Amino acid sequence: MTFPETERERLWTALVGGAAAVLVLGSLLLPDLVYARFVWQYFWGPVYADAHGAQCVAWANGAQQLGATWNACSQYAGPVAHPGYTLVSEVGYAVTLVGLLSGVVFLVDRLDIGDDFGLLWALSPFLFFGGALRVVEDADNALAGTGAASIEYPLNALFISPVIYFTVFAVTVVALVAAVSLARRGVVDRYEYPLVAAGGGLFALCIAYLVYLAATTAQVSLHPVFTVLTVAFSALCTGGLWWVTERFWPEVNAGTGYAGAFVVFAHAVDGVANVIALDWAQELGLPSDLYPKHPVNQFVVDVTGRFQPAWVTQRIGDAWPFLGVKLVAALLVVWLFNDEMYEENPRYTVLLIVAVAAVGLGPGTRDMLRATFGV
Incomplete structure (x- = not known):
């Protein structure tokens, strides 16, 4: 048709x-x-x-x-x-993201899906998958000097930012179309079920491969404390902010409900993972602290180190303000998604929330798992 x-x-x-x-x-x-x-x-x-x-x-x-x-x-x-991001590249990626998002709106219109937050929950495993897939490349890169790397150039370029965003985007679109097709043919009751299974399965494969490398190589090691602490503190931050906003500023959550809480959690993961990896990696078992991967992270660390007393930096580090920046920014973005916006264009609103969550959870999952597997 x-x-x-x-x-x-x-x-x-x-x-x-x-x-x-x-x-x-x-x-x-x-x-x-x-x-x-x-x-x-x-x-x-x-x-x-x-x-x-x-x-x-x-x-x-x-x-x-x-x-x-x-x-x-x-x-x-x-x-x-140099590897990594610059302000110019991040602006370019943001413009590209908006363009792709508009294209996906046309796709979900044609598929007649995505007018509720079920699409967000169904796509959420793919957000974790993107960060985990990037760590697979990080781990393979750590093995390059030993001759044990299994992903060589140019294939490994598919798993490096920003190309990995297009890779994960293509995989997600294929999985989405396939899931909708299964539902339309009556194989499953709802398209969300196979979509969640596909994303969760891909994420599990990445984790299984990283665990295998940790068990069989010296360059990759397992430190689950980083994942436990990141998830726990992110959940605490999200729950605390949910309670505060519901009690004193309920209009923040009025347009999104639990979907807004997921956005806050996604950016809390990014903030907490950065704080732990940049300032506490050595104390938690890694040979050295990790270094910032984004210009915003680096800017926050530089400014904090310049103005914060040295004795304070020695005790709590200089990455902690980044968590505050992420949480405040996430709350402000969630507040913008009011009922009127959702009623006027529900599919675009849902996809925009997916994109906002991905911007936090993708890099956050990568930083969390980089520390967890010591790469």
């Missing part, structure tokens, strides 16, 4: 196609400016460096030169990229 294309879909296709055309034509006509100093430096270069386990990569007249240290690439005249 075919569906006529709507005006909104044609507009979305034109905007996405136009943006892609600008980047392609700009890269062809102005390769040094558009490709090397924008696309490569902020988007592909970091992936390339991460995929090869390097600390930097330099664009040396088109030849990508890897470096073992952050300063090793400074000898080259061209742009230099």
